[in-house]
Amino acid sequence: MGRGIAFKKKEGDFVDQTLIEKQFSLTNNEILPKFAELLSEIPLSVISVSEIIINQAKSQLDGKLQDSIYISLTDHIHFAIERHKQGFDIPNGFLWEIKKLYNKEFKIGLFALETIKQRLNVILPEDEAGFITFHIINAQLNDTMPNIVTMTKIMREILNIVKYHFKFEYDEDSLTYQRFVTHLKFFSQRILNNNFVASQDISLYEIVKEKYHQAYLCTKRIDLHLIQQYAHPLTDDESLYLTIHIERLRNELQIMAVSE
Structure with a gap:
């Protein structure tokens, strides 16, 4: 990532090394092939939004998040957006419990909805904040x-x-x-x-x-x-x-x- 790093660039062009501000990498060999497949199927804008949400979760929550969240959360957000565009939102039967029991994680879910709204111009229902919370809990507990x-x-x-x-x-x-x-x-x-x-x-x-x-x-x-x-x-x-x-x-x- 870097300001202006892809300006006037097309696929196959070289990147100006001096513009690189951040680099991200996964070290889990089991995750890498799945993430590579994800990259080929999901828009980069969705992947970038997912990465922003994961970074927010890491900064706000105690403990390490499993690398698998890069796949599970990104895939969920992409699928949720596609479903929403088709008018098919899924109600979350555990939303009340999630708000009460996972207060910190649910705040990350709400942050996710706001980030999706601002960066992708998609307004997802609050139920999705609950589903995103489950993915964060899953990455915390590795369950x-x-x-x-x-x-x-x-x-x-x-x-x-x-x-x-x-x-x-x-x-x-x-x-x-x-x-x-x-x-x-x-x-x-x-x-x-x-x-x-x-x-x-x-x-x-x-x-x-x-x-x-x-x-x-x-x-x-x-x-x-x-x-x-x-x-x-x-x-x-x-x-x-x-x-x-x-x-x-x-x-x-x-x-x-x-x-x-």
């Missing part, structure tokens, strides 16, 4: 798209169990809530991949169970739900961490209620 959807469902179910057990409303802007959601994201991924956290120190679990008894009872309700729906009984360590997170939420919301 499959169906798993990301199911993870979102598990997170929603657990949040609802906690909410109705204590009969409170979440403060979704609080750090405690955001930490709980982050914990649930990786916790639900372990459930789908059948990765059980082995218990280490049972004495700490017994202390927490006794000290935070109300939160522990809520954890047991979650345990029963996960056994019935996903055949995943909680280990003592998983129960320990869930109980601590739930107690923090309960305590924070009690303090807020008193202050009001």
